[in-house]
Amino acid sequence: MADPNLQLDIAHLLAGGLVLVSFLLLYQNRMFALLKVFALHSLVLAVAVAWQAEIQGAPHLYVTAALAVVLKVVVIPVAFFGMVKRLGIHRDIETVVGIGPTMLAGMGLVALSIVLMLRVTETADFLAREDLAFALAVILLGMLMMVTRRNAISQVVAFMSIENGLILAAAGARGMPLVVEISIAFSVLVALIVIGIFLFRIRERFDTVDMHALDRFSGERL
Amino acid sequence: MSALPVDPVLMVLLIPLAAAALLIFVPSYSLGARINIAASFLALLASLSLFAVGSSAGKLLLLDELNIVFIVLNNFIGFTTAVFSASYIAHEVEINRLTPRLLRFYHAMFQALLCTMNLALVANNIGLMWVAVELATLTTILLVGIYATEQALEAAWKYFILGSVGIALALFGTILVYVAARPVLGEGLESMAWTVLLTRASGFDANLLNLAFVFLLLGYGTKAGLTPVHAWLPDAHAEGPTPISAVLSGLLLNVALYAILRFKMLVAANQNAWAPGTLMIAMGLSSLVFAAFMLYRRRDIKRLFAYSSIEHIGVATFAFGLGGPLANFGGLLHMTMHSLTKSAIFFAVGHIAQGKGTQRIAEIRGLTVTHPILGWGLVLGVAAIAGMPPLGLFMSEFLIVGTTVAREPWLAVPLVGGLLIALGALILRLGEVAFGEPQGRAAPIQASYVPLFAHMGLVLVAGIYLPGPMVAWFEHVAGLLG
Numbered sequence: 033m034a035d036p037n038l039q040l041d042i043a044h045l046l047a048g049g050l051v052l053v054s055f056l057l058l059y060q061n062r063m064f065a066l067l068k069v070f071a072l073h074s075l076v077l078a079v080a081v082a083w084q085a086e087i088q089g090a091p092h093l094y095v096t097a098a099l100a101v102v103l104k105v106v107v108i109p110v111a112f113f114g115m116v117k118r119l120g121i122h123r124d125i126e127t128v129v130g131i132g133p134t135m136l137a138g139m140g141l142v143a144l145s146i147v148l149m150l151r152v153t154e155t156a157d158f159l160a161r162e163d164l165a166f167a168l169a170v171i172l173l174g175m176l177m178m179v180t181r182r183n184a185i186s187q188v189v190a191f192m193s194i195e196n197g198l199i200l201a202a203a204g205a206r207g208m209p210l211v212v213e214i215s216i217a218f219s220v221l222v223a224l225i226v227i228g229i230f231l232f233r234i235r236e237r238f239d240t241v242d243m244h245a246l247d248r249f250s251g252e253r254l
Numbered sequence: 255m256s257a258l259p260v261d262p263v264l265m266v267l268l269i270p271l272a273a274a275a276l277l278i279f280v281p282s283y284s285l286g287a288r289i290n291i292a293a294s295f296l297a298l299l300a301s302l303s304l305f306a307v308g309s310s311a312g313k314l315l316l317l318d319e320l321n322i323v324f325i326v327l328n329n330f331i332g333f334t335t336a337v338f339s340a341s342y343i344a345h346e347v348e349i350n351r352l353t354p355r356l357l358r359f360y361h362a363m364f365q366a367l368l369c370t371m372n373l374a375l376v377a378n379n380i381g382l383m384w385v386a387v388e389l390a391t392l393t394t395i396l397l398v399g400i401y402a403t404e405q406a407l408e409a410a411w412k413y414f415i416l417g418s419v420g421i422a423l424a425l426f427g428t429i430l431v432y433v434a435a436r437p438v439l440g441e442g443l444e445s446m447a448w449t450v451l452l453t454r455a456s457g458f459d460a461n462l463l464n465l466a467f468v469f470l471l472l473g474y475g476t477k478a479g480l481t482p483v484h485a486w487l488p489d490a491h492a493e494g495p496t497p498i499s500a501v502l503s504g505l506l507l508n509v510a511l512y513a514i515l516r517f518k519m520l521v522a523a524n525q526n527a528w529a530p531g532t533l534m535i536a537m538g539l540s541s542l543v544f545a546a547f548m549l550y551r552r553r554d555i556k557r558l559f560a561y562s563s564i565e566h567i568g569v570a571t572f573a574f575g576l577g578g579p580l581a582n583f584g585g586l587l588h589m590t591m592h593s594l595t596k597s598a599i600f601f602a603v604g605h606i607a608q609g610k611g612t613q614r615i616a617e618i619r620g621l622t623v624t625h626p627i628l629g630w631g632l633v634l635g636v637a638a639i640a641g642m643p644p645l646g647l648f649m650s651e652f653l654i655v656g657t658t659v660a661r662e663p664w665l666a667v668p669l670v671g672g673l674l675i676a677l678g679a680l681i682l683r684l685g686e687v688a689f690g691e692p693q694g695r696a697a698p699i700q701a702s703y704v705p706l707f708a709h710m711g712l713v714l715v716a717g718i719y720l721p722g723p724m725v726a727w728f729e730h731v732a733g734l735l736g
């Protein structure tokens with residue numbers, strides 16, 4: 033690769049793309065669409081990580097990218113498609129706050145993370161700098177999504193989009209040991225098992241995965 | 255290294271791991287319970303033999319004066335909880351709340367939890383430590399949801415959501431620490447090792463460290479149950495099996511606090527960074543005061559003591575935030591005493607809830623009449639947790655309050671206020687539960703009293719007389735914490 037500026041620009045484009053897809057995730061109000069956008073989110077992540085592998089000359093990041101493609105672009109969305117179908121919940125997702133306020137809050141979070149990270153990381157190298165800013169934006173958007181959703185499956189999707197943001201951050205930190213990335217992929221797997229059990233059991237007991245149905249038990253019971 | 259044939263640092267990890275793998279395949283729950291006890295005992299012996307090793311630092315594992323205290327405490331309470339758990343689950347099987355198949359899973363997860371907590375404590379790598387805490391979270395989520403009642407599932411779900419947000423924040427903080435370390439230390443595993451990071455921290459970028467510490471404090475603070483991010487804790491304590499409540503309060507909170515302490519040492523080693531203590535003081539005090547008020551409105555006995563855990567973790571965090579040899583000494587002692595006392599209380603409460611068939615405080619009355627041994631055990635435990643002399647927590651609270659008054663008198667006001675408010679709530683509840691008009695079932699319970707009174711005995715002895723070598727050890731560690 034010849035032009036270092038071009039390399040950086042492409043890296044930023046991809047990381048920015050991930051933030052954009054996070055926004056798309058925020059306002060999906062149908063299950064299938066949500067899962068498709070999540071697959072796209074993971075695909076953009078995989079490309080971004082693969083690009084980092086290329087420009088950093090770090091072959092282990094290709095493994096991370098491949099794991100993202102296999103697990104989060106294919107296996108998990110397909111599994112969730114099946115689950116959604118079986119549960120018969122391809123109807124609308126109720127969002128707690130309207131789309132407008134949610135998008136505004138999301139923009140605020142992105143601005144916050146960019147201002148914060150760029151100011152703090154003046155001494156770090158360019159690659160890590162902007163990548164960290166975008167990664168924090170993705171993480172915060174994922175958290176925003178988590179609190180605006182009630183459905184258990186969309187909360188899990190929000191959780192996985194947070195993990196995508198973390199992987200982006202880890203990939204941007206040059207030379208970060210593989211230990212962490214494998215662990216992330218691993219934890220997603222374990223999380224899936226946990227969630228599988230819970231969705232299964234919640235469904236078994238309540239005939240719904242709407243977490244709102246559980247809310248009446250929250251806090252103290254008399 | 256030592257003259258021992260096998261590295262005991264590895265043994266504290268391998269014993270529980272092997273036990274977990276074995277327990278999955280043991281069909282009989284009573285045999286499983288015995289294996290669980292035996293494995294925990296072996297792990298305790300292994301952890302005690304760590305004293306012979308002294309300190310060692312490898313690529314991934316680390317043993318020093320700080321974590322050895324935590325490891326021994328971890329394995330000791332792991333062992334006593336296993337003993338308690340054996341009689342607890344026997345009753346749960348009798349009343350059909352748990353099936354032998356679930357218990358196989360329960361025992362395996364119990365050992366897996368001990369293994370991951372030990373790993374988090376001995377990890378010499380900030381990434382590895384994060385992985386261990388994450389795995390410990392996952393096992394406890396599964397254990398909290400094991401009864402599969404509506405409440406248990408809701409508690410587990412809440413724990414999952416909040417726990418994973420916390421763990422995500424902690425990982426982001428970990429990455430930031432690496433980013434700060436990389437320009438100084440270069441790439442690779444070295445730049446994530448505690449031993450290396452600590453010696454070179456003065457050269458790191460101070461702004462990055464500040465930001466990283468905020469994320470780490472919020473992230474691991476979620477696991478420790480500090481106030482703005484504590485919401486999972488009372489539910490998880492109340493709805494899971496009681497041995498798990500004991501381990502959560504007694505051990506997992508400590509592991510999270512240990513992580514915060516390590517990062518605090520790291521940030522404090524950099525002169526240009528903010529003093530990390532201020533944030534810890536703020537979070538600690540708000541946890542204390544908030545939890546103290548929340549104690550008054552509790553109607554569920556396990557929830558009551560869960561809030562009391564938030565309170566005491568708040569006190570310990572405050573003490574460590576204040577820093578200095580005396581406050582750190584108080585914080586370490588407080589943490590140790592709280593772990594022993596709180597798990598003892600949960601041992602008593604577990605049997606009481608089984609005997610009375612309810613966790614509602616209103617239906618548990620006059621315990622000293624209906625179940626005198628348990629009742630008085632609980633009275634002793636609550637007296638200790640409320641900070642009554644001459645028990646161990648009085649000593650530690652006295653130290654912490656004393657040094658606060660001497661150094662930051664204004665901070666002593668909320669500190670003492672919070673402690674007194676909590677004391678009032680506990681006395682109020684204890685009066686009803688222990689000495690009220692006897693109510694509910696009075697049938698005798700098959701209980702194991704040994705773990706309960708062993709813990710309380712230690713707390714009592716520590717309150718009256720701390721052996722010299724132990725004091726010296728704590729003083730040394732307190733000095734290290736800065």
